[in-house]
Amino acid sequence: MNLSVWTEVAPHAPVLLRGLLINIQLLLGLISLGLVVGVVTALIEVYAPRPVGIAAGAYTWFFRGVPEIVLLFLFYFGLSQFGVPVSAFFAAVLALGLRSSAYQAQIFRGAFQSIPHGQMMAARALGLGRLRAIVHVVLPQALRLSLAGWSNEFSSVLKDTTLAWGIGVVEIMRQASYIRARNFTLTLPIYVTVALMFLVLTYVGNLAIGLAERKLRVPGLEGQR
Amino acid sequence: MALLRVENLHKRYGHEEVLKGVTLAQDAGETKVVIGPSGTGKSTLLRCINRLTEPDQGRVWLEDTEITSRRTDINRVRAKIGFVFQDFNLFTHLTALDNVRLGLMKVRRMPRAAATGRAMAELERVGLAAKANAYPAQLSGGQQQRVSIARALAMDPKLILFDEPTSALDPELIGEVLSVMIQLARDGMTMIVVTHEMGFARSVADEIVFMEGGVIVEQGTPDKMFRSPEVPRTGEFLRKISDLYGESR
Ligand SMILES: Nc1ncnc2c1ncn2[C@@H]1O[C@H](COP(=O)(O)OP(=O)(O)OP(=O)(O)O)[C@@H](O)[C@H]1O
Ligand SMILES: [Mg+2]
Numbered sequence: 313m314n315l316s317v318w319t320e321v322a323p324h325a326p327v328l329l330r331g332l333l334i335n336i337q338l339l340l341g342l343i344s345l346g347l348v349v350g351v352v353t354a355l356i357e358v359y360a361p362r363p364v365g366i367a368a369g370a371y372t373w374f375f376r377g378v379p380e381i382v383l384l385f386l387f388y389f390g391l392s393q394f395g396v397p398v399s400a401f402f403a404a405v406l407a408l409g410l411r412s413s414a415y416q417a418q419i420f421r422g423a424f425q426s427i428p429h430g431q432m433m434a435a436r437a438l439g440l441g442r443l444r445a446i447v448h449v450v451l452p453q454a455l456r457l458s459l460a461g462w463s464n465e466f467s468s469v470l471k472d473t474t475l476a477w478g479i480g481v482v483e484i485m486r487q488a489s490y491i492r493a494r495n496f497t498l499t500l501p502i503y504v505t506v507a508l509m510f511l512v513l514t515y516v517g518n519l520a521i522g523l524a525e526r527k528l529r530v531p532g533l534e535g536q537r
Numbered sequence: 538m539a540l541l542r543v544e545n546l547h548k549r550y551g552h553e554e555v556l557k558g559v560t561l562a563q564d565a566g567e568t569k570v571v572i573g574p575s576g577t578g579k580s581t582l583l584r585c586i587n588r589l590t591e592p593d594q595g596r597v598w599l600e601d602t603e604i605t606s607r608r609t610d611i612n613r614v615r616a617k618i619g620f621v622f623q624d625f626n627l628f629t630h631l632t633a634l635d636n637v638r639l640g641l642m643k644v645r646r647m648p649r650a651a652a653t654g655r656a657m658a659e660l661e662r663v664g665l666a667a668k669a670n671a672y673p674a675q676l677s678g679g680q681q682q683r684v685s686i687a688r689a690l691a692m693d694p695k696l697i698l699f700d701e702p703t704s705a706l707d708p709e710l711i712g713e714v715l716s717v718m719i720q721l722a723r724d725g726m727t728m729i730v731v732t733h734e735m736g737f738a739r740s741v742a743d744e745i746v747f748m749e750g751g752v753i754v755e756q757g758t759p760d761k762m763f764r765s766p767e768v769p770r771t772g773e774f775l776r777k778i779s780d781l782y783g784e785s786r
Pocket of ligand 2: 700
């Protein structure tokens with residue numbers, strides 16, 4: 313690849329960035345959905361009565377076991393089949409978000425279980441109800457502990473947003489394929505550009521999470537990076 | 538009428554009956570020290586009083602509230618009974634001040650400023666006002682236990698239960714915790730203290746309760762228990778722990 317190739321790629325950058333913006337939107341949507349559902353699932357797995365806990369276990373088993381692309385197709389075509397018309401974007405957020413929730417639940421579950429039971433007892437002894445003790449004592453500590461694992465999940469789902477291409481979301485991979493269709497000589501440089509964009513995004517994201525981790529660190533407490 | 542009444546408390550774990558009918562009464566302002574060999578049910582007894590552990594049978598009253606009644610709002614009762622644990626159980630993500638303030642703000646719904654004032658006063662009382670902004674991991678064991686005592690005191694408890702409050706501490710840190718507790722007893726706080734610190738028992742206990750095998754073997758004033766126990770086993774046990782733990786403190 314000589315220099316002239318890159319001058320040819322440059323004009324396409326805005327379109328690629330527009331595509332990337334969709335990936336970022338997918339990411340924000342799916343990771344928030346995954347966070348909320350993941351925390352709730354973990355809470356259920358750790359604290360709820362057994363039958364409910366087993367149901368939550370089955371839920372994570374399903375979403376961890378089915379390939380992402382299959383989930384995307386199931387949600388996109390499945391929901392419209394059942395008379396729920398969904399946009400490809402929404403189906404992607406839902407499928408990838410619920411899948412992420414299953415992984416995030418694993419992370420949070422471990423964190424919940426690692427908070428010493430004595431602190432829960434102390435909170436209950438003060439007169440806090442079970443849920444309020446969880447909210448005020450266990451949750452803030454567990455979320456902190458989860459940040460390291462969560463940063464892995466973040467990098468992983470960031471990249472997974474490109475799979476939305478498979479159900480027709482016009483994100484960066486789809487934009488790249490449009491450009492390539494018009495000019496095959498750009499195939500490699502375009503994908504190199506896409507790769508670079510993701511590398512930068514992953515770097516920035518992890519930097520932000522690292523900062524949050526440092527900011528939330530509890531002074532004197534060991535076992536936290 | 539007694540402040541606390543415990544009647545015929547039973548608790549079973551699997552095949553093992555840990556409490557086999559414990560009955561006791563405690564007046565306001567009284568300090569009881571509970572002693573007994575390991576595995577005798579002392580911790581279980583304390584936890585059954587505020588139902589951190591559900592007893593299988595028997596009743597507990599705090600004044601005219603039956604704690605063990607299904608209709609009692611257990612969280613309201615617990616707010617009136619302080620509990621100090623062997624390993625402190627401070628909330629590790631909160632400063633000393635926030636540890637003491639949490640119950641005031643979240644259980645007693647006190648406004649932040651008032652809660653801060655009250656919490657600082659309690660930290661002052663245990664000699665830790667200067668450490669208000671320290672996190673538990675930055676405090677020594679003795680300091681952590683004093684914070685946990687301040688956390689209990691802040692709730693204005695009618696009664697505080699101490700479960701071996703100095704057993705997890707290095708010997709040189711035991712004194713600072715005991716002296717806080719001695720002061721509390723002298724100030725008229727009602728306390729049940731599971732401990733083997735016989736110096737503490739001798740100087741402030743109104744009554745020593747000797748438990749073994751899930752029952753109260755004998756109870757009485759320190760004088761009676763040390764000098765003329767009715768049950769031989771009591772004297773034997775008291776001599777043993779006095780040898781082990783000394784009476785210097
Ligand atoms: N949650 C539990 N599940 C099963 N068994 C328990 C539980 N808690 C206590 N036990 C058992 O009940 C018995 C009494 O325990 P408890 O902790 O009340 O004794 P203790 O007198 O406080 O002893 P120690 O001096 O060692 O603290 C022990 O045999 C213990 O193994
Ligand atoms: Mg015990």
